[in-house]
Amino acid sequence: MKSKINNLIKKIKEFNYKEYASTNILFFTFIITSLINGMLLRFLTVHNYFAIKPILADLALILLIGSFVYLFKPRNRFKYLIILSILFTAICVINSLYYTYYMSFASFSLIAVSLTVVDVGDAVIKNVLQIKDFLFLWQPIVLIIVHSRLKKKDYYNKVAKSENKKKRFTGTLISGLVIYALFFLTVTSVEYSRLSKQWNREFLVTRFGVYTYQLNDLFKSLDAKFNTLFGYDNAAKEFREFYNDKEESKENEYTNIFEGKNVIAIHAESIQNVALNTSFNGEEVTPTLNKLRNEGIYFSNYYAQASSGTSSDTEFTFATSLLPVTNGAVSISYWDREYETLYKLLKEKGYRTISMHANTGSFWNRINFHNSLGYDKFYSKKDYEIDEEIGLGLSDKSFFKQSVAKLKQEYDENGKFYATLIMLSNHTPFDDLDKYGEFDVDIKEEIKTINENNEEVTEIISYPYMEETKLGNYFKSVHYADSAIGELITELDNNGLLDNTILVIYGDHDAKLSKSDYIRLYNYDKETDDVLDKDDENYVNIDYYWYELNRSVPFIIWSKNEQFSKNINTAMGMYDAGPTLANMLGVKYKYNLGNDIMNLNDNIVVFPNGNWLTNNIYYNSQKDQYKILNTEYIIDNDEISRNNEYASKRLSISNDIIKYDLIKTEKDKLEK
Ligand code: GP9
Numbered sequence: 001m002k003s004k005i006n007n008l009i010k011k012i013k014e015f016n017y018k019e020y021a022s023t024n025i026l027f028f029t030f031i032i033t034s035l036i037n038g039m040l041l042r043f044l045t046v047h048n049y050f051a052i053k054p055i056l057a058d059l060a061l062i063l064l065i066g067s068f069v070y071l072f073k074p075r076n077r078f079k080y081l082i083i084l085s086i087l088f089t090a091i092c093v094i095n096s097l098y099y100t101y102y103m104s105f106a107s108f109s110l111i112a113v114s115l116t117v118v119d120v121g122d123a124v125i126k127n128v129l130q131i132k133d134f135l136f137l138w139q140p141i142v143l144i145i146v147h148s149r150l151k152k153k154d155y156y157n158k159v160a161k162s163e164n165k166k167k168r169f170t171g172t173l174i175s176g177l178v179i180y181a182l183f184f185l186t187v188t189s190v191e192y193s194r195l196s197k198q199w200n201r202e203f204l205v206t207r208f209g210v211y212t213y214q215l216n217d218l219f220k221s222l223d224a225k226f227n228t229l230f231g232y233d234n235a236a237k238e239f240r241e242f243y244n245d246k247e248e249s250k251e252n253e254y255t256n257i258f259e260g261k262n263v264i265a266i267h268a269e270s271i272q273n274v275a276l277n278t279s280f281n282g283e284e285v286t287p288t289l290n291k292l293r294n295e296g297i298y299f300s301n302y303y304a305q306a307s308s309g310t311s312s313d314t315e316f317t318f319a320t321s322l323l324p325v326t327n328g329a330v331s332i333s334y335w336d337r338e339y340e341t342l343y344k345l346l347k348e349k350g351y352r353t354i355s356m357h358a359n360t361g362s363f364w365n366r367i368n369f370h371n372s373l374g375y376d377k378f379y380s381k382k383d384y385e386i387d388e389e390i391g392l393g394l395s396d397k398s399f400f401k402q403s404v405a406k407l408k409q410e411y412d413e414n415g416k417f418y419a420t421l422i423m424l425s426n427h428t429p430f431d432d433l434d435k436y437g438e439f440d441v442d443i444k445e446e447i448k449t450i451n452e453n454n455e456e457v458t459e460i461i462s463y464p465y466m467e468e469t470k471l472g473n474y475f476k477s478v479h480y481a482d483s484a485i486g487e488l489i490t491e492l493d494n495n496g497l498l499d500n501t502i503l504v505i506y507g508d509h510d511a512k513l514s515k516s517d518y519i520r521l522y523n524y525d526k527e528t529d530d531v532l533d534k535d536d537e538n539y540v541n542i543d544y545y546w547y548e549l550n551r552s553v554p555f556i557i558w559s560k561n562e563q564f565s566k567n568i569n570t571a572m573g574m575y576d577a578g579p580t581l582a583n584m585l586g587v588k589y590k591y592n593l594g595n596d597i598m599n600l601n602d603n604i605v606v607f608p609n610g611n612w613l614t615n616n617i618y619y620n621s622q623k624d625q626y627k628i629l630n631t632e633y634i635i636d637n638d639e640i641s642r643n644n645e646y647a648s649k650r651l652s653i654s655n656d657i658i659k660y661d662l663i664k665t666e667k668d669k670l671e672k
Pocket residue numbers: 309310311312359363422424427
């Protein structure tokens with residue numbers, strides 16, 4: 001071993017660097033200029049040009065792809081490098097242009113749309129084409145100049161005589177691999193996970209550099225295309241059988257009750273039922289939502305069915321009554337399929353369909369995705385004045401205020417509408433505390449004492465309880481979001497928009513808070529400012545099932561002029577919302593997986609990871625274990641396997657519809 005190392009050191013010492021450098025001038029020029037362009041792009045877009053990680057990743061990829069230059073004869077190498085150089089420059093120019101327009105980076109899967117979205121006239125008017133986007137062109141120009149000088153000096157013939165091609169090729173390839181290996185050692189799990197999802201493109205370019213980002217994007221885009229080449233016939237057959245066997249949804253007392261009404265759906269970021277059920281010192285965390293659930297129809301056993309696409313998965317599941325894919329997000333990889341959605345069904349009844357969200361349009365690819373979901377118009381960040389910020393961007397209060405003005409105009413101009421308002425402020429990490437307003441999550445107690453003048457005085461003492469915990473901060477943030485919803489309702493009413501309108505509110509998914517915070521919430525001992533001992537008789541055990549059930553989110557339908565005061569506690573998933581609402585609005589799905597909950601006494605909620613829930617059982621598919629939720633319930637022999645089959649059938653039908661675009665292809669066949 002030692003002698004090997006000595007040998008290597010000797011080799012490194014004796015290596016003729018001068019000769020190496022003088023016979024690699026063109027290749028070095030290519031490497032350095034490509035690196036500079038990668039940095040320049042980050043400088044002009046995300047402003048992190050000197051970060052070491054993307055530089056390492058850029059260098060590794062340039063060396064890997066560049067190493068093949070040694071397989072060509074020296075006089076042909078320029079051709080290879082100039083092609084690479086044009087390709088790399090094009091990546092930079094396109095991404096720079098794309099960033100100016102979308103505040104995000106380009107993706108192969110979005111090329112067709114990008115071309116149709118940015119029409120040239122529009123681009124010129126909005127000053128999209130800017131000089132800075134073309135600065136990158138210096139690279140191939142420099143390469144051409146260097147090449148013509150070298151040619152004059154008979155450089156290529158000299159190189160041909162002196163070098164060992166094979167050695168240089170393997171040496172460069174290995175250097176590239178080693179640098180990549182070093183780079184990947186520093187990659188965190190969050191970075192890996194985002195690389196596999198590929199939607200947070202700004203983040204990826206910041207960490208992985210533009211070249212690695214684009215290569216990964218190419219593989220991801222091809223993967224989605226190739227995946228669909230195999231297995232189509234079988235999938236289509238199962239799809240047909242499934243929907244032939246499916247029963248027509250029955251009418252019930254809720255059929256058509258809201259026919260022709262406007263709908264304002266509030267996609268309430270990260271709001272869980274636990275917030276509605278919690279109070280501190282007699283103050284409810286969510287007074288507005290509690291009032292709405294008491295007056296309206298409240299589905300209290302309702303669950304999000306989101307996977308890695310979080311918010312966007314819920315947007316998808318709610319609209320289509322399908323389940324999301326488990327690898328990546330539908331909004332990114334499969335937005336270009338045809339889906340049957342509540343919004344499309346309502347459009348056939350003359351509705352104008354609108355979505356509103358104050359984040360950039362590229363976030364979760366909503367700019368394209370919302371079009372596929374059947375929204376006529378998507379108001380995004382560029383349509384709002386960012387006059388007050390909380391967390392990820394525009395505050396919910398300002399967002400709602402500005403949205404009401406837009407809705408009023410929409411209603412006046414286009415008539416009845418279905419609008420989805422996607423909230424933003426109540427997003428993890430819930431640390432914008434000074435902006436949420438006062439809401440204490442401590443325990444206050446009044447103590448009466450007698451002072452020296454023999455008078456009774458009341459003193460208030462406070463125990464910290466949930467202050468300075470993430471869950472405590474979450475409650476403060478939810479309290480803000482709840483008060484924003486309150487202001488929205490007032491504003492809508494002031495503008496006459498509540499009279500012929502129903503409000504639909506759903507929590508989009510849980511807030512992913514830690515078990516230990518819940519242990520504190522339910523087991524706090526104020527005397528010790530710590531949690532109760534596990535052996536204590538009052539100790540509430542927070543186990544896997546408790547945690548999963550606690551992820552439930554509110555779903556409320558409310559109308560100003562009707563008092564329902566109805567609590568539906570049948571187990572319900574996000575995919576049941578569409579069919580339930582559709583029945584009330586007088587439309588019908590054909591290709592749904594969920595059910596109109598008003599027709600059922602029990603139901604099966606299938607989660608993307610294979611878990612499922614009924615009124616009486618929660619099944620954990622990873623462990624193949626379950627918990628009976630109601631002690632009196634007697635499970636029947638094959639209930640678990642029957643429900644497992646039900647779950648896997650729905651997961652596979654949903655996956656196939658998405659992957660193979662079955663709704664479109666089967667419809668096309670019928671029309672022929
Ligand atoms: C972003 C917002 C949050 O625009 O909808 O997305 P999430 O992180 O919840 O998926």
